Amino acid sequence: MNLMIRCAHCRRFFHPDPRVKNQRFCGSAACQRARKTPWQRQKMATDPDYKENQRVCRKEWQKRHPHYWRSYRSRSPEYFRRNRLLQRVRDRTRSIKGLAKMDASRPFSLVKPGAYYLIPHLATMDALAQKVLVIPAP
Numbered sequence: 695m696n697l698m699i700r701c702a703h704c705r706r707f708f709h710p711d712p713r714v715k716n717q718r719f720c721g722s723a724a725c726q727r728a729r730k731t732p733w734q735r736q737k738m739a740t741d742p743d744y745k746e747n748q749r750v751c752r753k754e755w756q757k758r759h760p761h762y763w764r765s766y767r768s769r770s771p772e773y774f775r776r777n778r779l780l781q782r783v784r785d786r787t788r789s790i791k792g793l794a795k796m797d798a799s800r801p802f803s804l805v806k807p808g809a810y811y812l813i814p815h816l817a818t819m820d821a822l823a824q825k826v827l828v829i830p831a832p
């Protein structure tokens with residue numbers, strides 16, 4: 695097969711695999727990740743069997759690699775610090791949602807005066823919409 699098509703991610707020309715119908719991405723690891731990540735996000739949101747299977751696989755992997763996250767955290771202190779702050783945001787969001795359920799009619803401020811960390815939200819890294827998470831300093 696001599697036909698070449700342009701990769702939907704890296705825009706380079708490549709020879710599609712004749713066994714893959716409607717192939718849009720080349721075989722590079724980055725392009726395969728760009729193809730698979732949205733597919734998997736969609737699958738996790740819509741297919742409970744797939745989601746459960748992923749959960750079971752993750753648990754089994756963790757059993758086989760019991761020290762992975764502990765050593766990852768000590769190898770990557772910045773990751774550990776950021777993750778701890780983000781967990782604080784999740785905990786706070788959960789408690790705010792709990793408060794909102796208790797009394798939806800009473801207005802309340804989500805941000806109290808004080809010292810905070812400001813962390814750029816990685817999911818929205820475009821220049822127009824910068825989402826910033828506000829985390830109370832300890």
Ligand SMILES: [Zn+2]
Pocket residue numbers: 701702703704705706719720721722725
């Ligand atoms: Zn590519």
